[in-house]
Amino acid sequence: MEAQKVDMFMMANAKFFESHHLNSIRDRLIALDDAKWGQVQTLQFKDPTTSLIVSIIAGTLGIDRFMIGDTGLGIGKLLTCGGFYVWAIVDWFLIQGATREKNLEKLQTAIY
Amino acid sequence: MLRNRKNVHYLFVMIACTAGYVWLFFQLWSEESSAVGVCMFKHATGIPCPSCGATRSVLSILDGKVLEALYWNPIGFIVMSIMIACPLWICFDWITHRETFYKFYIAAEKRLRQKKVAIPLVLLIVSNWIWNIYKDV
Known part of the structure; x- marks a missing residue:
């Protein structure tokens, strides 16, 4: 893959990944086959800020966890009213x- | 990677179940049996949350009053079965060095994300919530 294309992708999507993963993602994308580029480019990532807002507003109902795809944990939060609110508050910082x-998992499944 | 995740997952479930049991025994031993007051959602908004009444429901089941438990909150039955099944299942996995519980969890999560399963469940939870608000648990 062309480095320029990858850098454009990284610039546009850096906020969706952990900073310590960015370098390895870039290296992986540069080594990626051109045929997969279309697939990678059309991936839709979840915005961490949005999930934080959802977590603050509806964290006790587990909606934040449902939203990012952790259905099991979402049910756990829903059934215990956000883990007696303790878990809900902890999740404000973890979500x-x-x-x-x-997002990284999603990218990995698209690449491999 | 899978092994580490599995261990974290098991640890988390065990901690959650332990917390649940501690809470339950605390409720059993405390004199006044008012489980109301722990729900911050109810404190903040004045309306009960979808799982309000679950503790009273579980306590009613332990007393053998099934109908009363159903009245407080049907979610109590789900919570109780999870609290009984999960530690036993994890112990079974731990003793036999398998990961059946983790695999089941992943498969169940996948299934629950299907629209034909998710939508009825969401409707069920919402209707239960409406009932909760109506009876003011």
Whole structure:
């Protein structure tokens, strides 16, 4: 893959990934086959800021976890009213990282 | 990678179940059996959340009053079965060095994300919530 294209992609999507993953993502994309580029470019990532807002507003119902695809944890939060609110508050700080991890998983499944 | 995730997952479920049991025994031993007051959602908004009444429901099941449990909140049955099944299942996996629970969890998650399963469940939870608000648990 052309480095210029990859750099454009990285610039546009850097906020969706953990900073310590960015270098390896870039290297992986440069080594990627051209045929997969279309697939990678059309991926839709979840915005960490959006999930933080959802977490603050509807965290007790587990909607933030449902949104990023952690259905099991979402049900856990829903059934316990956000883990007696403790888990809901802890998730305000974890949800952005969790969203970025999910985005990385999504990218990985598209690449491999 | 899978192994590490599995361990974190098992640890998390065990901690959650332990917290649930501690809460339950605390409720059993405390004199006044008012489980109301822990739900911040209810404190903040004045209306009960979808799972309000689950503790009272579980306590009613333990007393053998099934109908009363159903009245408080049907979610109590789900919570109770999860709290009984999960630690036993994890112990089974731990003893036999398998990961059946984790695999089941992943498969169940995948299934729940299908629209034909998810939409009825969401409707069920919402209707239960409306009932909760109506009876003011």
